[in-house]
Amino acid sequence: MSTETTTAPTIDRIVVGFDGSEQSTAALEHTLSLAEGVGAAVDVVTSWRWPLTWSTLPVANTWSPLHDAEEIRQHAVEVIERHGSHTVGVTTRAVEGGATEVLLEAAADADLLVVGSRGRGGFRGLLLGSVSAACVQHATCPVLVHRGEDTTTPDTTALDTTTPDPTAQVPTRHAPTTHHGPGTIVVGVDGSPESGRALRFAVLLARKLGHDVRTITTWQWPAALNRDEPPFDHWSPEQDALSTASSALDAAEDLIDDDVHVRSELVEGPAAEVLLEASRDATLLVLGSRGLGGFRGLLVGSVGQECAQHASCPVVIHRS
Structure with a gap:
């Protein structure tokens, strides 16, 4: 075991990615409950950006991805109000940019980053191996991956482990x-x-x-x-x-x-x-x-x- 000097960890600020999907809604609700327990502030972040070829289409003159992002942000506000969280400071914002870069930048000075296992909209493609995996790989703070209500039971039927012996000298x-x-x-x-x-x-x-x-x-x-x-x-x-x-x-x-x-x-x-x-x-x-x-x-x-x-x-x- 390493003998390096360590300091007591803190959890004062939590960033959570939100895109309006059921997965991200569950992740937000989990984050709010966690923040209440540890006394942390919560920063709810939604990303948005223009599709590269969107300006060539007529609808580009009447629609903006920022408008959709603001609707998603408002949905986050409704989730927060429904949760009834009054013991923590909660902010919501829509930020222009790719999902990964937006989350990593937002979490640069955070104590915890929370992502759903997959999403849509502002975090389209939020599957492990894409945005959430990139956050796990590159974030400078701990990352919590919330899998939502559709979590499946892991298949461990082939697992051959030894049941811990209660009389063993386990510390x-x-x-x-x-x-x-x-x-x-x-x-x-x-x-x-x-x-x-x-x-x-x-x-x-x-x-x-x-x-x-x-x-x-x-x-x-x-x-x-x-x-x-x-x-x-x-x-x-x-x-x-x-x-x-x-x-x-x-x-x-x-x-x-x-x-x-x-x-x-x-x-x-x-x-x-x-x-x-x-x-x-x-x-x-x-x-x-x-x-x-x-x-x-x-x-x-x-x-x-x-x-x-x-x-x-x-x-x-x-x-x-």
Whole structure:
């Protein structure tokens, strides 16, 4: 685990992309609830621009994409009023430019960027792999991908993981919970600096929202190793996973108090499948932008992207 000096994370300003679609409406409602819980201001952003060939058509003289963008912005205002959010400052604006560039610029000094998994209008093509994926790849702040009400249950039928042993020496902090349901933030921990910062971010959210934290460190035997030959007859990757999980909690100890319940688990299995299974009962899944060890290959576009596409809960890819 990295021993680099870290500061306590903050969540004071959240930017959310809005295009009027059901997905972005759900993302906005989720953002408003989250902002109320953490005491953050919300900046609702809609993008618009002229199609490159639009000026050659007669209708260009009577219609403007800004007009549509303003209607979408007004729809955002209605969503905000319907939500009844009075404890946070909320602004709405329509900004000229491509969706990706507008969102990235708006979030340059934000603490969190929220995007729907897909959209239309101002964020047409907001599918993972396009605008949302670009934001996850290039934003300078954590990005929350909200998949909306049509979230599908991940297919983990082929998953062969080891059920955590409650008697194992798994590190815990402050009255670990034994139930992982609503109000549980799951964090992938692998010993990388990125996952360490993701854990600190998750603990901050948990403290403000009254949630529990469940950290998961995966481990696997490399297929080519003979477990019965030295040095593997006296060592296992599970031992490294245990050390990693313990070090991660030690590094976040300054943020953990009696109001934050944290439990760590070691699970044998592929990282993405383990995390997708854990997302079934989670409120939020938090991952570092890239990782190593138990989450080797946790680069945005691999495990992180797979979780953002298929998790059963919103996913935060933590970038710093």
